[in-house]
Amino acid sequence: MAEHVLSQSPSPAQDIDVVRAREMRRHRINVALRYVLLAGVGLLMLYPLIWLIGASFKTNSEIFSNPGFWPENPTLDGYIKGWQTSTPYSFGTFFLNTLWIVIPKVIGTAISCTAVAYGFARFDFPFKKLLFASLIATLLLPNVVTRIPQYLLFRDLGWLDSYLPLWVPSAFAGDAFFVFMLVQFLRAIPRDMEEAARVDGATTWQTLIFIVVPLLMPALISVCLFQFMWTMNDFLGPLIYISSVDKYPVSLALKLSIDTTEAFEWNRVLAMSVLALTPALAVFFLAQKYFIDGISSGGIKG
Amino acid sequence: MSGDNRFLGLFYLSPYIIGLLVFTTLPFVASLYLSFTNYNLMNEPIFTGLANYIKLFTSDRTFRKSLWVTLVYVFTTVPLKLAFALFMAVILNYKLKFINVFRTAYYVPSILGGSIAIAVLWRYIFADVGLVNMGLQLVGLEPVNWFGDPTNALFTITLLRLWQFGSAMVIFLAALQSIDRTLYEAAAIDGAGKWTSFVHITLPLITPVIFFNLIMQMVQAFQEFNGPYIITQGGPLKSTYLLPIYIYDEAFKRFDMGYASAIAWVLFVIIMALTLIAFWSSRHWVYYAGDKRS
Amino acid sequence: MARLQLRNLEKDYGSFRAVHGINLDVEDGEFMVLVGPSGCAKSTTLRMIAGLERVTGGEIRIGGELVNDKTPGDRGISMVFQNYALYPHMKVRKNLSFSMRLKRRPGAEIEKATEHVSGMLEIEPLLDRLPKQLSGGQAQRVAVGRALIKKPQVFLFDEPLSNLDAKLRASMRVRITDLHKRLKAEGQQATVIYVTHDQTEAMTMGDRICVMKDGRIMQVADPVTLYNRPANTFVAGFIGSPEMNFLDAEMEGAGNVRAAGQTIALGEDFAHRLSAGSHGEITLGIRPQHLRIALPETPGTLKGKLNHIEFMGHEVYLYVDIGPKRLIAVVPSASYDRGALRDDWVWLTADPKGVHLFDRQTGENISLAA
Numbered sequence: 001m002a003e004h005v006l007s008q009s010p011s012p013a014q015d016i017d018v019v020r021a022r023e024m025r026r027h028r029i030n031v032a033l034r035y036v037l038l039a040g041v042g043l044l045m046l047y048p049l050i051w052l053i054g055a056s057f058k059t060n061s062e063i064f065s066n067p068g069f070w071p072e073n074p075t076l077d078g079y080i081k082g083w084q085t086s087t088p089y090s091f092g093t094f095f096l097n098t099l100w101i102v103i104p105k106v107i108g109t110a111i112s113c114t115a116v117a118y119g120f121a122r123f124d125f126p127f128k129k130l131l132f133a134s135l136i137a138t139l140l141l142p143n144v145v146t147r148i149p150q151y152l153l154f155r156d157l158g159w160l161d162s163y164l165p166l167w168v169p170s171a172f173a174g175d176a177f178f179v180f181m182l183v184q185f186l187r188a189i190p191r192d193m194e195e196a197a198r199v200d201g202a203t204t205w206q207t208l209i210f211i212v213v214p215l216l217m218p219a220l221i222s223v224c225l226f227q228f229m230w231t232m233n234d235f236l237g238p239l240i241y242i243s244s245v246d247k248y249p250v251s252l253a254l255k256l257s258i259d260t261t262e263a264f265e266w267n268r269v270l271a272m273s274v275l276a277l278t279p280a281l282a283v284f285f286l287a288q289k290y291f292i293d294g295i296s297s298g299g300i301k302g
Numbered sequence: 303m304s305g306d307n308r309f310l311g312l313f314y315l316s317p318y319i320i321g322l323l324v325f326t327t328l329p330f331v332a333s334l335y336l337s338f339t340n341y342n343l344m345n346e347p348i349f350t351g352l353a354n355y356i357k358l359f360t361s362d363r364t365f366r367k368s369l370w371v372t373l374v375y376v377f378t379t380v381p382l383k384l385a386f387a388l389f390m391a392v393i394l395n396y397k398l399k400f401i402n403v404f405r406t407a408y409y410v411p412s413i414l415g416g417s418i419a420i421a422v423l424w425r426y427i428f429a430d431v432g433l434v435n436m437g438l439q440l441v442g443l444e445p446v447n448w449f450g451d452p453t454n455a456l457f458t459i460t461l462l463r464l465w466q467f468g469s470a471m472v473i474f475l476a477a478l479q480s481i482d483r484t485l486y487e488a489a490a491i492d493g494a495g496k497w498t499s500f501v502h503i504t505l506p507l508i509t510p511v512i513f514f515n516l517i518m519q520m521v522q523a524f525q526e527f528n529g530p531y532i533i534t535q536g537g538p539l540k541s542t543y544l545l546p547i548y549i550y551d552e553a554f555k556r557f558d559m560g561y562a563s564a565i566a567w568v569l570f571v572i573i574m575a576l577t578l579i580a581f582w583s584s585r586h587w588v589y590y591a592g593d594k595r596s
Numbered sequence: 597m598a599r600l601q602l603r604n605l606e607k608d609y610g611s612f613r614a615v616h617g618i619n620l621d622v623e624d625g626e627f628m629v630l631v632g633p634s635g636c637a638k639s640t641t642l643r644m645i646a647g648l649e650r651v652t653g654g655e656i657r658i659g660g661e662l663v664n665d666k667t668p669g670d671r672g673i674s675m676v677f678q679n680y681a682l683y684p685h686m687k688v689r690k691n692l693s694f695s696m697r698l699k700r701r702p703g704a705e706i707e708k709a710t711e712h713v714s715g716m717l718e719i720e721p722l723l724d725r726l727p728k729q730l731s732g733g734q735a736q737r738v739a740v741g742r743a744l745i746k747k748p749q750v751f752l753f754d755e756p757l758s759n760l761d762a763k764l765r766a767s768m769r770v771r772i773t774d775l776h777k778r779l780k781a782e783g784q785q786a787t788v789i790y791v792t793h794d795q796t797e798a799m800t801m802g803d804r805i806c807v808m809k810d811g812r813i814m815q816v817a818d819p820v821t822l823y824n825r826p827a828n829t830f831v832a833g834f835i836g837s838p839e840m841n842f843l844d845a846e847m848e849g850a851g852n853v854r855a856a857g858q859t860i861a862l863g864e865d866f867a868h869r870l871s872a873g874s875h876g877e878i879t880l881g882i883r884p885q886h887l888r889i890a891l892p893e894t895p896g897t898l899k900g901k902l903n904h905i906e907f908m909g910h911e912v913y914l915y916v917d918i919g920p921k922r923l924i925a926v927v928p929s930a931s932y933d934r935g936a937l938r939d940d941w942v943w944l945t946a947d948p949k950g951v952h953l954f955d956r957q958t959g960e961n962i963s964l965a966a
Contacts, residue, residue, distance in 0.1 A: 254422055
């Protein structure tokens with residue numbers, strides 16, 4: 001009976017090969033189309049950046065005549081002249097100023113957010129629900145509403161034209177996003193090791209420093225990286241609070257360079273733009289893993 | 303744990319509590335108060351009741367224009383950016399080589415995009431003799447007046463935001479990759495084709511992420527400042543004069559703190575209202591896996 | 597008719613051949629179990645039948661039709677997954693009716709089918725729950741319901757009970773076999789292919805069992821035959837618990853076998869069971885249940901040192917060392933007599949009916965001729 005059934009269909013082995021080949025081809029076309037789309041979009045996305053880097057090595061006139069990104073006569077003119085800026089200060093000063101903001105902010109964030117996240121994730125205390133709700137509320141709060149009174153507060157404190165307003169709030173766990181991220185991360189870690197430490201006689205503080213922080217490291221690094229990137233890009237904060245040019249961070253200095261004269265030297269501006277972007281880019285590429293893991297884990301839970 | 307002070311947790315929360323009171327709650331309440339006053343930093347604030355709000359809604363044409371522009375900006379960029387991010391995430395969610403390269407390539411613009419450097423670059427790219435026009439001429443098209451034309455100017459700002467779709471895409475991709483493969487097998491056996499599986503399995507299971515991205519993107523879009531400020535200075539003819547810029551100008555150029563606070567509160571109420579609507583509607587279309595946290 | 601036929605079925609992953617040209621016929625309404633250790637490719641075979649893995653060689657026919665190129669939805673099969681694979685965002689009711697809704701069946705028909713199936717599986721009270729609100733057993737019943745409602749020609753089960761605890765597994769086993777009988781009684785098509793690594797499940801549920809190893813079929817037979825007439829050492833050792841005892845041995849004259857330096861008498865009749873040809877090195881196989889304690893010093897028996905015993909209630913497990921080899925003997929408690937031991941030495945005899953001889957090289961059973 002089986003033979004009878006088999007002999008009815010013509011050369012089953014041949015059919016299989018033909019169909020299998022068709023399947024393979026369809027699959028290959030699918031993959032090829034994806035690659036084309038992905039590469040096309042990728043190129044379109046990155047071309048402005050590629051062009052930016054190339055343009056920083058061009059002369060001013062070439063920028064406006066050549067849409068290709070490779071400079072015909074590469075020159076460091078943009079960098080050299082741009083570094084000197086049209087102010088009494090070099091871009092070096094501005095970069096240093098940025099560091100004066102970024103470093104205290106990152107450190108302050110790391111310390112305060114860790115402590116606060118530890119509190120939320122490991123302790124029960126009165127008003128816990130209320131405080132956690134306030135954290136979520138702050139996360140969603142558009143801070144446009146608090147900006148003006150904050151300015152008035154800092155004015156009354158005499159902190160205008162200084163870097164304090166830019167990093168002190170972060171030192172008080174003001175960035176709810178990072179607290180939230182660390183709390184989520186901590187919640188996923190079992191308490192066993194901390195409990196063992198307590199049994200061994202450690203205080204909560206010692207447990208925090210010696211047990212929790214090392215466990216928290218990957219998320220902490222993500223937090224520091226994100227804060228670093230966001231602070232490097234911060235513009236509105238410095239715009240409101242910093243008035244002396246000698247205190248300008250890079251973001252304000254760049255704005256200054258396109259404000260001053262009408263016919264400014266684009267290659268200089270672009271060169272300085274490249275320099276302004278480099279720290280953020282470098283940090284990103286060196287620590288890529290932490291970025292993408294951080295954003296995925298912080299984002300999915302919720 | 304036994305023996306611990308009941309308030310130990312509060313000790314660790316103390317920086318947050320202080321910060322919350324001093325840097326958030328106090329300013330929040332103060333700004334509401336300020337919105338009912340006339341305050342120009344010289345003298346004490348003068349209580350004027352609803353005067354600011356009345357002026358805003360009846361005689362302030364700049365406000366109306368600014369509000370309109372902001373709403374257009376938000377309601378075009380947010381859906382477009384999310385749709386595009388989801389689309390690219392779906393394309394990437396396949397057994398391809400170099401996925402990480404592509405993912406990084408799309409993500410880089412979103413980490414740089416908010417910076418002044420990029421805004422400066424954008425200003426060049428869309429200049430009359432800038433890169434985009436050069437490119438258009440190369441393929442035989444007419445150069446476009448980007449910054450002189452109100453619609454085009456808004457388009458350049460929109461494009462800047464869309465360019466940064468990478469961060470949303472990465473979150474979508476992670477969500478797509480976390481869906482249990484056997485669900486698709488079960489669906490195939492139940493007779494579902496590729497598209498049906500996407501609509502009935504994939505989409506419902508990523509609704510929490512869609513929701514999260516929607517809220518985040520919307521709140522960010524409403525507060526966009528750097529781009530329009532640097533690239534178009536809010537013009538031409540206030541066609542890119544987003545509300546945050548208006549608030550900034552009123553507060554820090556004209557020092558009319560009371561009025562600026564009123565505008566800020568209107569913006570805040572709009573954002574909150576939309577957020578609440580989104581939350582309320584989420585009960586009907588967002589499905590949460592795993593734990594029953596609301 | 598819902599017959600399943602596999603002809604020279606092959607699966608290659610690159611240069612690795614996972615399934616080596618297997619042939620299997622499953623009759624209409626038969627409950628066929630695929631069993632074997634992990635890595636034997638039973639799940640791969642099942643997935644090829646389902647259409648979830650592409651076939652790289654050979655044919656699969658369901659109801660006489662070649663289905664190699666059909667999508668999983670078009671083959672007339674349904675599948676119960678190990679992790680249930682219920683759609684987490686749909687209530688149980690929607691999970692069950694998904695396949696029918698895709699085919700745009702009328703609402704009344706869907707209603708009726710849902711009711712009928714949930715009645716059969718006693719999941720009516722769960723219809724409005726989400727999968728995350730179900731226990732493991734309930735989720736598995738819903739998964740079975742989803743498979744039933746499709747009225748397929750062939751049901752596929754991929755280790756469905758592995759995620760359940762022992763007690764639940766036992767009750768689900770009964771439920772599944774009862775369901776199968778009921779479907780057949782109602783005249784519905786109920787051919788089942790059931791994959792498991794648990795030989796108890798296989799032996800208690802299957803009409804026939806297909807024992808697999810490394811992508812090849814070792815033997816296909818009903819449970820009794822598999823137990824009493826294993827075709828090779830692998831099947832003999834895989835089926836039955838505790839495992840069959842194996843000893844290296846040689847033939848010694850007619851009806852005698854020499855193992856572990858001792859001669860064991862099997863009786864002249866035993867020679868009738870041997871297949872033709874001369875046999876050099878052989879393996880002696882005997883199930884623990886077929887070993888008996890003999891009187892001390894009885895000739896033709898196996899002498900060994902009793903290592904320890906386990907009292908199992910109405911049976912006693914004896915762990916006996918014969919040279920370097922450890923044998924297990926399972927004897928009824930009533931027959932266990934300490935008097936039969938001499939300083940921990942015990943003499944074991946075997947019921948010749950339970951003795952098997954295997955070719956040591958090929959593992960093939962050479963004592964099945966009668």
